[in-house]
Amino acid sequence: LAALTAAPRGTWAQVRTSLKTQAAEALEAVEGAAFFVSLDAEPAGLTREDPAASLDAYAHALLAGRGHDRWFDKSFTLIVFSNGKLGLSVEHSWADCPISGHMWEFTLATECFQLGYSTDGHCKGHPDPTLPQPQRLQWDLPDQIHSSISLALRGAKILSENVDCHVFPFSLFGKSFIRRCHLSSDSFIQIALQLAHFRDRGQFCLTYESAMTRLFLEGRTETVRSCTREACTFVRAMEDKEKTADDHGYGVSYIFMGDDMITFHISSKKSSTKTDSHRLGQHIEDALLDVASLFQAGQHFKRRFRGSGKENSRHRCGFLSRQTGASKASMTSTDF
Template identity: 55%
Template sequence: METLAKEFQDNTAPRLQKYLVLKSWWATNYVSDWWEEYVYLRGRTPLMVNSNYYAMDFVLIRNTNVQAARVGNAVHAMIMYRRKLDREEIKPVMALGMVPMCSYQMERMFNTTRIPGKETDVLQHLSESRHVAVYHKGRFFKVWLYEGSRLLKPRDLELQFQRILDDPSPPQPGEEKLAALTAGGRVEWAQARQTFFSSGKNRTALDTIERAAFFVALDEESHCYNPDDEASLSLYGKALLHGNCYNRWFDKSFTLISFKNGILGLNTEHSWADAPIIGHLWEFVLGTDTFHLGYSENGHCVGEPNMKLVPPQRLQWDIPEQCREAIENSYQVAKALADDVELYCFQFLPFGKGLIKKCRTSPDAFVQIALQLAHFRDKGKFCLTYEASMTRMFREGRTETVRSCTSESTAFVQAMVKGSHTKEDLQDLFRKASEKHQNMYRLAMTGAGIDRHLFCLYIVSKYLGVSSPFLAEVLSEPWSLSTSQIPQYQIRMFDPNQYPNHLGAGGGFGPVSAPEGWWLVAPEPWSFSLGVQTWA
């Protein structure tokens, strides 16, 4: 590798770098457009599990058990957020309370769909959408969000969702598993879309879904965190990550998922933005639902419904036998993928980031070094480790990689495993590993990371037809341990010390490598803005 690196640095890299410098003169961000296209939109594997990620509801409190009421409040809060976004009333997130983070990714949060193509997908973003698309018991519905120019109140939205829940009509032939097309391979979905959904009532119905503000899934099963059932949180996470493979529209910017017992969650398409962006919306929705909109004593939305509202509209399909075969094939691909995912979420109560900070250590570094120790004890070896860092201090910045497996962290792990070192020596080794990790995170955040730059050099090499053994080797190494986090309390809608039970369990994403794919769900003690912690 040293020989390949030296050859690359001396001979190939200077030529490739000139093209990147040239691009940086005219591009807003020399990484982001290629990152979106080549890492996301050109991916031909299923979005479900491989790309989309999920976010969980509050896990220790329950505002209402009425499914339609909870969705009514949530949808109303989301459109309130969209209105604030359109009016530019949302303040940017500040790093250290001083440096504003780029808000560009928020632009495509609503009215956005990923359209499948045979070679590459495209993102379709509309300036306005006045309805949501809803799925329940194998049927698709259109629900208007406005009456004239007035946004429907939560109680009116509850009425509309209750009408869907009470509708006894069966699915049309082929309709029930239709959304499995969005869960299977992208090429197959693109071919089916072109063949069966380019005209007539199928085109009209598909347009209704793709032009919706977002997608709503009204599930028939119940999920929640049950302290007496160890598997409950994991089952809840799996339901959000992939559902039954045909009750989510994985192409929409996000799907709002509602379970029968009133618990909510999100499944989010990844190409348009990273998790902190949807986390910002989700925090607003949960805070608005709990502290501003509220519920009546019997669990319904506040107010009286307008019974004269036009009922939700059933979408009409004409799905031929060939199309049903394509749907079934996509469903089988998606089901095999979903069945192959093992997810384990658990609650960790002994301590959280407060205690770690009292020890004058970065919580992020603490968790990352702990993961290195756990992985070594489990596998008996170290591996390439990915931790996501955001680069939103730059315009249109997305992410950078922090390579958490360092010589300092491995030295600490080996000393811990040996068991013959003194406590003072271990503390010293840990401190060095922690400082190294913090510094690497700081470098990644401020544009001095290496992975996105290597990625762009690789794209240039492909454009020029230049073969680089070094880049081929570097970019083919699997990330056997892939970790991430979701910032909590970005907008401070309530004081977590005053409401300690108002905790979200973070979110999760699928394994990024096989066969030893690892992934991390960030439960509340670790769900914080790592950028802020690192700088602290």
């Protein structure tokens, strides 16, 4: 049934109207809950054997699941994998990334500093016997709705399989180096993204960066247009040859993990023959190093080959796992 929440709004609205009369109690239990929990049967998370592919699969599972195990209308779906790894799939209309990120940081801090675990790895505390036991929801669904579910699931799987997800930790330097250059860490990343995208696509495109305005009355976000004349001039100065390609879109988000690491998440569509999330990731890494070299006379960072399935084993999980650094992480998203 949850596959219908990934269907076009009109399709889900029609089915939901019929559910209000045929399965009203079960529907109210789901829609009245604070959030949705999905207990996935498969393991997920960073692995030593293949850190690059495992992080990509982890991000993809959190974003899309299997098409039928995420209730996309809920505020968020809490996903618990079979090996104990957790993550969130957040519905975007009620909040932006920093909101769910702060909630996750609070949860991790509470787990680490207040709740804790016993010496054998179990949660501390005792079960509360006064809490009601789980109850199976009863859905009386006619054949017509079963057909709608099948169509919705097919469409959800097509959408999921078309997502090209790539997550990579960049640990050659972080915001501490950028600050030593007397630069804004955010502007450093934005100019590197422009350089990376130009190398990947051979041209500039309209870009927006979300800027937080929550400190203002009724504020949420505003748009920063980072592809400026000055940015284009800088990119052209860094390049000595031109490339041409049709423009297709990328989504890039990044988070500063303490002072010495930046984790990037890149998404694009596999159906596009012009985009490749892994390729842009390599361009981003190269661009960061090239921009950094302007401030490091005579010193060069060691570049790494980031081929598919051949990531350096020192790569650590970024946004998707606990960060123990003292500095607070900050998240930014950019769309090309």
